[in-house]
Amino acid sequence: MYRKLGYAVVATSRSITPANDERTLTVAGDIADPATAERVIVAAIDRFGGVDTLVNNAGIFVAKPFTDYTADDYAAATGVNLTGFFRITQLAVEHMLTHGGGHIVNVTTSLVDNADSNVPSVLASLTKGGVQSATKSLAIEYAKRGIRVNAVSPGTINTTMHDEDSHPVLAALQPVGRMGEVSDIVDAVIYLETAPFVTGEILHVDGGVSAGH
């Protein structure tokens, strides 16, 4: 989507492969490792001259009853969702402060604001809730220095996160009675990218979950 807006893109994930596009650079790595964050930001500056926008999209979701969570679950969720957000955002903000500002978009979850007894998932609330609060905190900290910080809060979205077998149950979690599509999230990020007066916004894209049941 950012390529269509005219941006060069640096994309990262553990299993990402090289892109067939000279304006898209991929950096393979574990975002829970701060060294990956440093490699991504350095690559963006070296190859494309800077960082205008950072989208923190990598995330993991482990749903289980609170007392069933293991130490590995805790380490995995906090590693990707919190540590994976922290260092790369810090590096991006440092760069943006001296290069004319920028925009950060975080991807959280509707479960932060609307816990659901059908989906026990405190590690999602704990980690994405932290990112959601940090979205507002950073928006205020940098409001006068040209950096906007927003979030998209998705309901259940049709991605590889969910087995097809679970789709009927997941669809019923939304008042609209269906799951969202990746394009719904893309549209929300594009809106935030092109909305210069919007910062600190938690944009719910959740088929009505945030309105009630």
Ligand SMILES: NC(=O)c1ccc[n+]([C@@H]2O[C@H](COP(=O)([O-])OP(=O)(O)OC[C@H]3O[C@@H](n4cnc5c(N)ncnc54)[C@H](OP(=O)(O)O)[C@@H]3O)[C@@H](O)[C@H]2O)c1
């Ligand atoms: N799908 C939903 O229903 C839903 C609902 C609410 C919020 N969200 C949020 O939306 C975002 C995208 O989720 P999704 O549905 O696209 O999930 P997904 O299909 O499971 O994909 C997760 C993405 O994150 C990357 N990733 C996972 N662990 C990583 C790590 N340690 N280091 C670097 N990259 C890592 C994965 O790539 P690799 O495996 O190659 O590393 C993959 O690209 C997440 O933040 C998720 O929490 C999703």
